[in-house]
Amino acid sequence: MGDKEKLVHIYRTMLAEYGCQGWWPVISNKTLLCEYHAGAPRNKEEQFEICLGAILTQNTAWSNVQKALINLKRIGALSPEKILSLKKEKLLSAIRPCGYFNQKAKKLLEFSRFYISLSGRTPSRQELLSVWGIGKETADSMLLYACGMPIFVVDAYTRRIFSRLGLVKEKEEYENIRKFFEKNLRKDAKLCQEFHALIVEHAKRHCTKKPKCQGCPLSKFCKRN
C-alpha cells in the first residue's frame, strides 16, 4: 500500500471510530456554551475568534483556552479594536487561565494590530509568519480553520502519531511533514480540517505520551505491533 492509500485508510478508520469532529470549536453567539460548528464559511467574528484561540492554545489545554475566550466574550473583547483598547490589567486577567499570559497578551495585541491592517483581506502565510507570536502551526491553523484554505496543520500530536506509525520521522522538519500530507491528500479544506481534528482526538484517547494501545483503532497500521 502506498502512502496515499495509507493516509486515506487511516483517516477513514479514525472517522469511523471517533465520528465527525466539526472543528474549529467556537463560542456560540447566543450562549456562553462552546459549540462545535462544521467547517462552513465563517463570519468575521468567528474568524477572529478562531485566530485568538489558535494563539491562546499554544502548548496549552483547550479547556483553559475556553475559559480565557469566555472571559474575553464577557467583557466584549472578541474584536481586534476592543482588545487594543483594553487596559493591560483587564486583558491579562481575562486570559490568565490559559497560561503564559504575559506573552500571550503581547501576541494578541500584535495580532489585533495586524488583523486591522488587513482591512478584511485574507493574509498570506508569509505575512502571518512575520507577525510576532505566530509560528508555523498557528499560522496554518488560522489559514485552515479561519480562512478555509486547504493546508495541513502539523502539531506535536501529528508528529507523535505518524512517527509511531512509521510514516514520518519524529524530528522531521515542519514543512516536510506538511508537504508529505498535502502531497498525498486531496486539496480539500474540509478534509484537512477534519483530519487534523481526528488526529487530536486520537492522540488524546490512545496515542498519548505513554501510549494506550489497548483497543487502538490504528493498531493494524502501527509498526509497534
Add this chain to the structure above:
DNA sequence: AACCAGGACGTGA
C-alpha cells in the same frame, strides 16, 4: 506530586 497540554521565541554554541 510530578507531568502534561492543539508552541514560539531568544540565546549560545
Add this chain to the structure above:
DNA sequence: TCACGTCATGGT
C-alpha cells in the same frame, strides 16, 4: 542549524 531555557495555568 540545533539544542536548550523560558513562559504559566489547570487537570490528572
